[in-house]
Amino acid sequence: MENPIGEGGLRLHEWVFANASWREQHGQTGGDSNADSEVIDEVSTGVGAHIMGRKMFGGGAGPWDESWTGWWGEDPPFHTPVFVLTHHPRVPLPLQGGTTFTFVTDGIHAALEQAQAAAGAKAVAIAGGASAIQQYLAAGLLDELYLHVVPLLLGAGERLLVDVGDPTLHQVKVVQGPTVTHIKYRIVH
């Protein structure tokens, strides 16, 4: 509960939290303006809805304990509708800053349809975790994969790209940040 992405796992996100673009979006001042800022702006302004797996939302397996409202407090960093893949129904959970969690029990295609309707002209992002990304990639529903390569070796973890078949990926964009490299791939259908 105290280390939801593993011991030391938050170091994966340091490049985000230290960035001026992120800090401005979250009512903070200061931070670094650099090549990472472009990536942060691109992702946050271009995305109109998120999808995430049950484990990423947290709260344990099985029927919901409705006192659990996610890892992110009162004002989660998504600022869009978020569709949570789950086997257990739950009423929608509106939080501050534009984030509403909607719980989808009828599968990844249904979640995608709802997310696309909510996103309008903007993109739908699969926020994670690894299993959710794998399911959408394996189903041929993912158009882009945007990797943020942080040079940090955690002791263990999920493999991102297993059991996803043999998709064809074309590298379309590379951004070199001060400490991190961002690589965007288009998935050829």
Next chain:
Amino acid sequence: MENPIGEGGLRLHEWVFANASWREQHGQTGGDSNADSEVIDEVSTGVGAHIMGRKMFGGGAGPWDESWTGWWGEDPPFHTPVFVLTHHPRVPLPLQGGTTFTFVTDGIHAALEQAQAAAGAKAVAIAGGASAIQQYLAAGLLDELYLHVVPLLLGAGERLLVDVGDPTLHQVKVVQGPTVTHIKYRIVH
């Protein structure tokens, strides 16, 4: 035997084989000149000796069948002394083009000493496989890690960076090739 790096695995190296720098080094003409060429030149001119694991050299486990001279034919692409980590002694094997395979039975430190003596002012490269790289990284003997990120999902494979402790990596160089991204890390000692 027919797919030493896995079915379809040679697609990992297509960016090399199609490059003019590689082709020129191997007596061929044509090919593409692009950002990858810089990486190929950097690696080939800067390296004075290679180290590889027994599995990468091939020929199966246990005592040597000396009819096995590696996967690469009469003129292997290393063009330097190559030190093969093994538990089984074997006399050195000189091939064409400057490649001599020397078989080292007394461990990774001994192999590194021999390789450094052979390399002179140039670098020693750990050619692979994953286990050899892991052993040198875990022992704190690796100074740089140069990743060539090819957007190809093979069905299975070794994880490169497991059981290597918690080294500190600093990104020092990123090269965007047409299809592949190259990221060089310095390992902080």
